[in-house]
Each structure stands twice: as structure tokens, then as C-alpha cells.
Amino acid sequence: MVFLNALPGAVAEGLIWGLMAIGVYISYKILDIADLSVDGSICTGMCVSAVLITAGVPAWLSIIVAFLAGAVAGMVTGLFHTALGIPSILAGILTQLILYSVNLTILGGRSLIQISARNYSLVLNMGNNPMAILAAVVVIAAVIIGLWLFFYTEIGLTLKSTGDNPDMSRAQGVDVSRNKVIGLAISNGIVALAGALLAQYKGSANINEGRGAIVVGLAAIFIGLSVSLKIKPNFVVSLIGVVGGGIVYYLIYNFVILLGLKTDFLKMLSALIVVIFLAVPYLKKQYFTKQKPLRMSPVPDEEEKGGEADA
């Protein structure tokens, strides 16, 4: 019964995290980059939205500005990686650290800003879950349609191929570095957009919010794709699956709280979900696959995507 009462709230928050997971999907699944800057950019989205709202800017406009702020953060990570040659994972960590200072500055040195629905007109808030769900669904639908249109354009296709096979992309005249920057900008823009929604839903922006967001995003992706890929492996279905994964994640989260797990352990739980989803396919391949019978024609290994130029 308690669980049922918590259901609308879990769905609303799950949708917002699902939207964030779409951002992570773009970097992790499409570009093949584990981008840790999202932990910072989701908080940037929250801070930007909250500060703008307290300054009297319309809530919907603050969401758009949050998107742009996140996009800039993503570009910084992208340029660290492509123009300065920093490994992508480290580039993300560096941006994340930079964003902590940036976010503090945005909040004006405070660690928390309240934007209560009683004082401000918000796009969504936790006081009205049905409306919050509706608003989140509308934003998510707009994002998915936008991404669907974009990723099937001539330019969008090369973004997909950049992550799928950089060698092939370069051979076909694709500027792989530029595409990574664009992709990370879109990814972090969406993450920050989700952050803006989250701040309004919770009624506050907190400097410590967003830690481990990448892990939640990955969990949502793995949960979502484990189902959606079985239905139909196409782009839009995958994105919807990822949002669904976000909702399922939050339902599990709420359920575990109800079971009496100390909230201290929630981050560990998120991490363990990701560990399980990453480990199971590996262990299956490693220990549970029988050796194939000898083949007459040699076929090269498919394990490495890149590879050194052979001299």
C-alpha cells in the first residue's frame, strides 16, 4: 500500500532520470565514450535552472538555458579529449571537477537554493505528480523526436558511425574529433536539461546533487535495453527503453527503501546494479561458452574495433 502511494512519485522521478539516461546513452552507446562529466553537468542544469527561476526567469526558459550550459560543458570535455589528447575518461573527470567550482559560482557560494512551487511557477513539482509525469513525458517526447530527426540526417549518421567504427568514418571523410565534440555537447545538454527538471521537481538545487549520476544513467540503459533490444533493435525503441529503464530503476529504488534498506547504501546499490549488468555478459562469454569446432576458413577476431596501423 505504501509502495502504491509512492508509485506516482517514483514514476515522475524515474522519467527525469530516464531523460538523463538518454543523454548518457548518446555518449556511452553511440559515441562509445564513458563520459563522467555528466555527474557535474546534471548539477549544472539544476543550479542554472534554480538560480534563473529565483531571478524571475520563466521556468521553461531556464530549462533551455540549462540545456545550453550542459552543452558547453560537454564541448569542454570533447575538446579536452580531441584537441588536447586527454583520454576520454580523464577528460570527463576533469570537467566534472571544473563543474563543481562552476556550480558553486552559479549558486553564488551557497550550497543549496530552494525553489518552492508555492513561491514560483514551475514546469513540474513533486506536489502534483500527475502533472509532473505529464510534463516530463512531453519534454521526453520532444527530446526523442528531436534526436530521431537529428540522428537520421546526413550529419547524424556520421555521429553514429563515429562511435561504431572510427576507422571507417575517417576513411569516409568524417571528422571524428568534431563529431565527438558535437555528440558530447548534445549528451551533456540533455543531462543538464534533465537536471533542470529535477531541480524544479524537488524544489531545490543542491551542490552535492548528481554524484553518481553516470551510474544511474548506465543502470537505466542496461535495464532498458535488456528489454527493448528484444522487442525491436531500433533507435527510437531503444531511447524509449532507456526511459523505461529509468522508471524501473526508480521503482526498484523505492521498493528497496520500503524494505528497510538504510539510505546510506543506495549509491552502492546503484553501482551493484551496473556491476551485475556489465559482469553477466562477460562471465557468460568467459566461462559458459563452449569452444567452437574448428573452422576451415580463418575469420579474424572481432574483439578490437580500432587497432594499430600495421607497419
Place this chain on the structure above:
Amino acid sequence: MLKITGLEKTFNPGTVNAKTALSGLDLVLEDGDFVTVIGGNGAGKSTLLNAIAGVWKPDYGTIELDGVDVTNMPEHKRAAFLGRVFQDPMKGTAPDMEIAENLAIASKRGIRRRFVWGVKRSDREEYKKLLATLELGLEDRLSTKVGLLSGGQRQAVTLLMATLNRPKLLLLDEHTAALDPKTAAKVLHITNKIVSENKLTTLMITHNMHDAIEYGNRLIMMHEGRVVVDVRGEEKKKLTIDMLLKLFEASSGSRFGDDKAILSK
């Protein structure tokens, strides 16, 4: 067409692993030349193709394509002039994308890409016709993910992608080496058809001397980072494997024995 002067490249310079892959290579290709390239392991064949493609910058020397100095042009810009097929069938196509999407990306090689629909209905019709010419039954599988195709099919699609937008120069880096003999023969047959129908200037590395003699109008043999044998026209038509071996021994000053295992008859 292609003019290479004094090309040099050493990998890992200054270390114990230093390896000079190209040592002052000169090569001029005429328009429409179909050149087969042979040579032992480490002769610099792949290095030559990678240098032309711009995978890295050479230490010394220049590369000119149709009068344009491309020595310092980045790989993705140079791609406008080049069609490439790699030895590894996994390297030339995006496995998680549809055949049609792969072809669509290739169709815009060297052309400014825009925010317009990537695969239009009219494109699909065109791709269907092109795929039909491969005679592999791929024309009905436009929406299939390339990763589901066999190595031979992927190489054939890569060939199509490399030539969809007529390249000034086609670079084939032992593109049949990873295939079984029957598939290799088929892919080679398709290659020859595409090259001769479009009169493409082509550099094809092969480890198979028989193929090197059979295909193309010109044959070069590399040794220690240089071209040591260059046979063309009528002279090439009369070439036999034994003659080739003698030519190699005479020009490189070394016995062929070491390389016999690598160059198969």
C-alpha cells in the same frame, strides 16, 4: 596522378624497436593505372598505403595527388580523393548500422554533409541496383545491420562504399587476405569488375603472386621500404612467377628464400 617523392617513415625512432618502414620511396602513378603491389613482410606495403591515406605524417618526402600536395592534409580531408578497403573486413564498415546507412555515409565522402535526411527513398532504389551488381543477394537486405554479414560480404560492401563516390585513387590493402580462398576469388573478381568498368586508378596490395600477375596493368615489388621492381604494360602481361622471383633476387640483392613463406604462389 599520384606522385610520391623521397618518402621516409621510421616507427618508434630512437628506441630498440625502431623500424624503418619506408626509406626514400619514389612512385608515380599514371591516370587509370591498376597497380598490384607485392613484397615480403615488413617491406612497407601497408605503410605506403597508410602514408597515402594520411593515417600519420611521413618523416620526410611529399605526396601529391592530382597536382595537390596532400602530405600534411588530415586523414578525413584526404578521404575526399581516396577509396579505401582494409585487410580486416571489420574495419571498413560500421557494424551496428544498416547496409543502406553505411552506403549513405559513403555517398557523401568528400561532399559537405547537411541536416537533411540521410537515406532517402530514391537513395534506397539506387543502392539496391548497386548491391545487385555484387551478385551476393544483398539487394534485398538494405536494412540489415552490416555486422550480421560475412567477412566476404562486408568486404564487397566496403568496395562499393569506397567507389560509390568515384575516388581519384583506390587503395586496397590486402583486402582479400582474411577471406577463405573461394570468397577471396569472388571479391577479387568484383574488384576487377569495378576497377575496370570505372577505369579507377588503383593500388592493390596482395600476398598472392598469381593474383598480382593476373590483375592490373602494372606490378611493383617492394623491399625494405623501397620499390625494387616496376613492371608494366606488355612486359607485365608476359610475366611469370619464376621471372618475378628472379627479378626480385636481382634487384634486392637477397635470396628470396626468406620471403617464400609469405608470398604464396
